[in-house]
Amino acid sequence: MAELRKFVARHEALEPFFVGVDLGGTNVKVGVVDDAGRPMSWLSIPTKSPAGPEDAMQRTGEAVAHAIAVASVKPAEIARVGLGSPGTMDIPTGMLLEPPNLPGWENFPIRARLEHHCGHQVTFANDANAAAYGEFWVGSGQDLASMVMFTLGTGVGGGIIIGDLAVDGHHSTGAECGHIIIEMGPQARMCPCGQPGHLEAYCSATAVLKRTQEALAEGRASSLRTRMAGGEELTTVVIAEAAEAGDELATSVLVETARYFGVGVTSIMHTIDPDGVVIGGAMTFGGTTTTLGRRFLDEVRAEVRRRAFPVLAEKTSIEYARLGGDAGFIGAAGLARLAHRKQHRIGNVER
């Protein structure tokens, strides 16, 4: 991650330049990225979602201008802007539809309004697909020909990249990998989306905390109980640390999570058969660069070896993401670059 946070200087940067915008419920990250995927500048502004989307897009437009100035670039040198946003959305028309994390932002023509406020053509994408494209372009997936990324955070998101195609779906709902069904029976856990048995209901940070609380409620011994009694908040970082230190309950939660996750990864491998799988999201970089740690990754790989076609288990790489919280804006810039290259028929199908 370190070398990517080093900003490339204007005189070393490759033209043309792109701006990536990563819209979140709390912050908007904006950065200028060169043609090789290297950040040239970066800044973050609060989303202030209650003030509404028009206000946020106006301030985002200002942030884009600021990021361009900081990068010592002229606005005319920016080929295109990419915007990654939480759904639900309609990509062809550039509309936000009903984003649950941005209440009051319903049915907003976000692409057109950002174009208005920043003065550039905007490529619109799902935030998880943008992050996946960032990792594919210059992160963990840079040597892969195709890739599926799972983002483990409050929920479980996904991105599917096959060559120069980000699978955004015919109804702008592609790659919702957290909503693969891994359990169909009556014992299935309920997903926050309201349906039973989804991967997210087992593997999101929310689900991991819930399963840990359940295990603690059974009265099982654990160092977690002592830590919580001492006022510490239960987080996936704390659970991963406890597992690392040998806590049995924390370890069993971590291992179970990896096994559930391996089921979803296997289903994706049997349908997409990507070159590699990348695991990102706040759970993988929330505390340290590898919050879930080596053990989790090893257990995921073991479950996939048990469940997937042998040739796929052997040949498909499974790695953590590398760009951390930068994947979103870098990937949004990358998708803008992809659209620019397709429009102007620049180069072959490549990153």
Place this chain on the structure above:
Amino acid sequence: MAELRKFVARHEALEPFFVGVDLGGTNVKVGVVDDAGRPMSWLSIPTKSPAGPEDAMQRTGEAVAHAIAVASVKPAEIARVGLGSPGTMDIPTGMLLEPPNLPGWENFPIRARLEHHCGHQVTFANDANAAAYGEFWVGSGQDLASMVMFTLGTGVGGGIIIGDLAVDGHHSTGAECGHIIIEMGPQARMCPCGQPGHLEAYCSATAVLKRTQEALAEGRASSLRTRMAGGEELTTVVIAEAAEAGDELATSVLVETARYFGVGVTSIMHTIDPDGVVIGGAMTFGGTTTTLGRRFLDEVRAEVRRRAFPVLAEKTSIEYARLGGDAGFIGAAGLARLAHRKQHRIGNVER
């Protein structure tokens, strides 16, 4: 289906022409197809798999020449040949690896040998992906922008088409939709591939017959018992007929199958978000054109409405395939056409 079996005459056909080859364990279907996806000729030869792949490819080469002659076309008017074959395979190198349905054909350079015997460049594809492309090009999916096809037969196969991309996978194992995991617990049924909980273990013809036999063994009343006592063989056609006639056991098997299937369809919809889902394979055209019948389709749709994101349940079409056993060779020809158009940069991304 009827209008597609009518062969288009040479003077009405659109150039260039393609040959599609659909290699099966029992027969090889070979047909000439025009630029609009209309068959101009069609023939079938026995695979005679024990005689080995070289013998079969030599006779296939002769069949290609024969089909070309019957279509009143000159060999030089054929732009390319497409070959759909069962896996396992390595598409980039044109190798058959270890096809379970073609014992003795291991590690055979099938693409190069067919090129040698037919004198044309050959595009190599998985048979299920070829069938899916056939339906996408001129069948049930012809108005769709992207499509997932499930083939219900002895096993459960799949094909994923997104625009001009057939998702054949980085390790030539893409779109194995029968091997989505729908049940991860210890109660999961075993798939013939050796892994538990796969869609195929619940929804293939083999699985449906097994589940019916289990229900009969429980002693439940059913007209099926009488029919079998009368010497009739239990098949999915017989089960669908009995369900149609009101048999309770047959109906419950059919409805359960639809529900299991709907779980797999939902997972695919949440990951690919295709414009539509097409259900084909021998179970849908084995006896009549709609062996599984209206009831099965209605129940699949109902399960998807219960399980999928509302926007997808509402907007994603779910239909039976239309080309029956012709989908394979038409689709193989279609994939040859796609490769030809990409090579010569003809037209935009379109069918």
